């Protein structure tokens with residue numbers, strides 16, 4: 001309860017948009033109830049999608065354009081030979097170096113205030129470059145060829161609309177175990193480190209804090225009980241080299257080359273016209289353009 | 295000159311149809327494809343025209359892009375259906391790069407700027423046409439493979455594959471655009487070669503011009519009796 005009191009009243013400083021906020025999920029306290037999923041759908045007016053795969057308690061196989069947070073169930077046999085579940089509340093990590101923003105050709109995805117990666121669906125053209133550039137499979141565009149209005153990217157907004165109005169994100173607010181916390185990023189990292197020590201002392205020797213350094217720092221932090229890979233989280237996520245080459249090498253070089261080429265053609269035209277007129281003056285027929293041609 | 299000029303047929307009607315269907319689709323694809331070039335720095339907003347190409351405008355442009363892509367992919371099939379044997383003979387002609395073509399490519403930049411040194415004798419297609427042909431073919435393959443993968447196999451192929459396809463699509467774009475610019479410049483603007491454009495409109499090109507630029511081909515056509523020569527019609531023919 002002390003924890004709840006610490007975090008539930010926290011608000012970002014409206015006067016300091018450079019302050020970094022974060023969500024921290026203490027997976028050791030998550031009971032997999034999926035209340036956060038429901039709260040997220042409800043607040044963001046996202047439709048219910050019934051597409052659970054048989055043989056699992058996980059509600060959806062993965063995130064989609066209208067499912068912005070998902071409790072991923074990892075079912076496994078632990079060292080003691082017991083079957084156990086690990087839960088990870090998966091959603092956009094609000095990366096400091098985000099694949100999605102790098103790939104987005106429009107103003108739809110931006111590095112916004114408070115470290116949040118914002119998405120403006122009005123600007124989105126549905127190209128899904130973001131979907132394919134995200135290292136966490138956290139942003140999606142529906143495949144719906146007949147409805148362009150449905151072809152918009154969708155992902156967790158960190159409830160930007162709520163937090164800038166002084167409220168907690170919907171999923172944080174609803175979480176019955178208070179395992180999702182929202183607050184100042186540095187303070188949450190501090191809290192997370194202590195929690196990891198606490199868990200280690202209680203025998204969870206693999207406990208770790210995820211998201212501090214990945215991709216320049218995530219704004220979604222996790223206290224994990226096992227190494228990240230066990231949860232399907234990349235230990236060292238990267239923006240793909242192909243994406244970087246495309247954005248930072250081929251595009252600018254291409255533009256440069258086309259500019260230089262246009263200039264070259266203009267110069268060529270001036271010179272060639274002179275040669276052409278001289279050729280004509282020297283008595284060659286107008287189609288016998290080449291001065292040196294026999 | 296008062297006397298009507300002689301013209302020789304270079305391209306057939308189906309070939310001309312194919313060229314312009316392909317060219318129109320290509321231009322639409324280039325223009326709609328530029329939608330993706332207006333955000334150079336992810337840490338800043340879109341620049342220039344980018345602000346106008348967002349949201350539903352961009353969605354429509356993407357749709358037009360895909361329609362034009364279908365046209366572009368269908369165009370070669372159209373030509374193949376209309377005159378399959380000629381397609382093959384033209385391809386054979388275009389594919390093979392001979393010593394002359396290499397020499398041509400070495401000399402051409404100087405020749406088309408200063409009018410000298412002279413060009414080596416060329417067949418129906420010169421080294422430049424062949425270079426254009428190869429760039430068109432290779433970028434066509436690159437565009438089609440990467441485009442179809444991104445269009446139909448998003449989420450089926452690995453994300454890393456999609457990212458590579460995006461890169462390939464963009465590399466092809468710049469290669470194709472550069473070649474296309476040169477191609478259009480030489481046939482529409484360049485003082486020496488712009489008369490060649492008539493061959494892609496009426497099918498005929500000025501005989502004197504053809505003799506200067508494609509001597510081997512003209513000689514061979516005349517010798518074999520295949521040449522289709524006519525007098526330039528009074529008000530058309532493309533040479534001004």
Ligand code: SF4
Nearest residue numbers: 092093095099100134
């Ligand atoms: S997790 Fe994915 S969608 Fe979210 S900011 Fe990072 S790259 Fe973008």
Ligand code: SF4
Nearest residue numbers: 104124125127128130
């Ligand atoms: S789908 Fe929308 S948000 Fe994603 S990259 Fe394309 S324009 Fe940007």
Ligand code: SF4
Nearest residue numbers: 040069156159169171
């Ligand atoms: S922060 Fe808001 S948008 Fe993100 S998962 Fe929670 S409820 Fe959904």
